[in-house]
């Protein structure tokens with residue numbers, strides 16, 4: 001071994017020892033922080049399915065590929081990182097002796113071929129990612145998805161990858177030049193091309209290998225010193241975050257909300273003990289451990305932010321910034337918690353003065369910050385951000401590492417509503433109406449059946465009819481709101497026309513509790529939900545059809561926790577089935593100047609994208625052999641289906657004023673109007689209200705906002721004026 005090799009080896013070993021020590025310390029820190037979270041026994045079931053999901057999502061990049069260019073580039077970079085790590089290991093042999101190779105794999109042509117091509121494709125892939133980041137950097141793009149991300153960390157990670165790839169080829173090239181590389185040119189073309197121009201100097205291999213090790217260890221030291229550097233740590237944490245996601249089968253955390261838990265167990269509000277049980281989250285350590293793993297895993301990619309309707313209309317809410325704020329707070333507060341500090345449920349300090357004596361002042365100061373509070377109180381999450389969320393699910397849908405934003409937001413809302421009574425005051429009337437009248441409008445409960453008046457057939461009530469196939473869940477909007485009542489009447493008429501045996505609960509129906517649950521009032525939700533579950537069970541219903549996606553979601557996905565086992569369909573699904581089976585025949589073509597808005601709780605939360613389009617397509621193309629253009633004839637908006645843009649009413653936002661930024665419904669309406677369609681079809685009474693308001697605010701009253709059922713009714717039973 002020559003002098004160059006000796007010095008290089010000593011340097012490589014010394015730097016590697018420092019890097020390993022720092023990374024081990026960081027991993028221990030991270031584990032300690034994640035363990036501060038509450039227990040969550042629901043995350044370890046069905047291990048085989050979880051493993052399959054993890055491999056599918058990581059190696060198949062199923063979520064990353066929602067954005068195809070970035071997804072493809074990231075796939076090569078990820079595979080490159082894994083495979084080329086072995087070449088970094090090989091560099092340790094090369095600093096000792098330039099002719100040495102990685103044992104076993106190093107001499108294998110297939111390995112040389114695979115690594116060569118992963119490297120060749122990895123270089124343009126990482127350049128694409130760097131270019132995208134540069135092009136979309138916050139200083140250049142006003143609404144950058146990277147706004148609020150720590151840009152230097154991402155650039156650092158990306159340039160390190162690029163450097164390691166280039167250095168790998170240089171080592172091979174020098175080996176070729178020094179006749180120390182015995183893999184064929186067809187398998188390693190770039191290495192041989194470089195070898196033809198590089199000088200024959202063996203020490204160049206050692207020095208380049210040393211630089212490669214130093215660059216790699218600089219990366220390791222940097223992440224060892226920055227435990228919150230999610231853009232780097234996600235390479236390791238994403239596997240675990242995906243494995244432990246809420247749904248073992250890989251479905252995103254949409255649809256049902258995570259049940260409220262205390263100390264890891266679902267909380268029975270009738271038996272809850274305010275001295276022992278937590279109601280929602282008021283301290284970062286009250287999140288489950290998976291929440292803390294979520295916060296640690298965020299890559300700061302900003303996909304969630306780019307899709308968020310609140311962020312896109314100038315609200316202070318970004319799902320990414322919520323996650324990053326919680327992460328930074330958790331790690332800053334951790335020394336205090338790990339020393340035994342923490343507040344009990346009455347807000348008193350649990351840690352003794354002795355325990356807290358050695359805690360650094362920054363951690364002590366962090367511990368004093370309220371989790372939710374304005375700038376003056378140094379709150380971690382701004383209340384305006386917390387209350388801006390529509391629970392549309394766009395963030396959860398887009399997150400490549402399966403962070404469960406909505407569950408965390410609703411957990412913080414629960415504490416604010418149930419313990420602090422702190423929420424937008426205008427929503428108080430809605431909650432009082434739910435408690436007193438069983439509907440958010442406060443309408444007299446005995447007027448629930450008024451929509452049936454004037455129909456030319458009798459709508460059967462449960463109890464009056466012996467047997468029925470579908471329980472028609474009308475919903476509060478469908479019973480009390482004028483426009484939604486038209487949808488209710490249209491659906492009843494179509495079901496009657498198709499000969500479907502259905503019945504309604506009439507005055508025995510009450511609100512499903514969706515707005516109460518999503519604002520955070522689990523008390524009111526459970527009260528209403530239990531009442532409904534009993535009523536539905538007593539009715540003997542096995543199938544329910546609902547017109548409101550919020551009712552559809554709550555009964556179908558959330559009442560299972562309360563022991564209800566029924567099949568729930570949205571009216572557009574049932575109508576699509578009736579059209580397909582010839583029970584309903586559209587005869588009058590509807591003007592094809594029609595666009596469709598996907599309601600979040602029907603589409604993204606419950607994946608019902610096609611049936612409403614089938615119904616509309618049948619109505620538009622009634623009487624024709626094929627619909628216009630061979631498709632459905634719908635003029636689609638750019639943001640549709642799983643990337644649909646919220647109307648602004650979800651998450652109980654329907655009952656709150658929208659004082660900050662542009663109105664979300666106006667943003668969505670502008671998109672719908674830009675299609676030029678004269679009809680905007682919807683499948684949700686709340687979307688209908690919001691988009692109708694949007695159309696009015698734009699002075700375009702000639703554009704009609706109408707439910708899918710009413711469109712179909714016009715085609716099936718055209719009136720002379722229609």
Ligand code: SF4
Pocket residue numbers: 304307308309310311317318319388389390391392393394395396405406
């Ligand atoms: S659920 Fe929708 S509104 Fe709420 S943070 Fe996510 S993207 Fe934004």
Ligand code: SF4
Pocket residue numbers: 297298299300301302303304305319320323398399400401402403
């Ligand atoms: S999409 Fe997920 S990983 Fe990306 S910034 Fe948002 S929370 Fe973080």
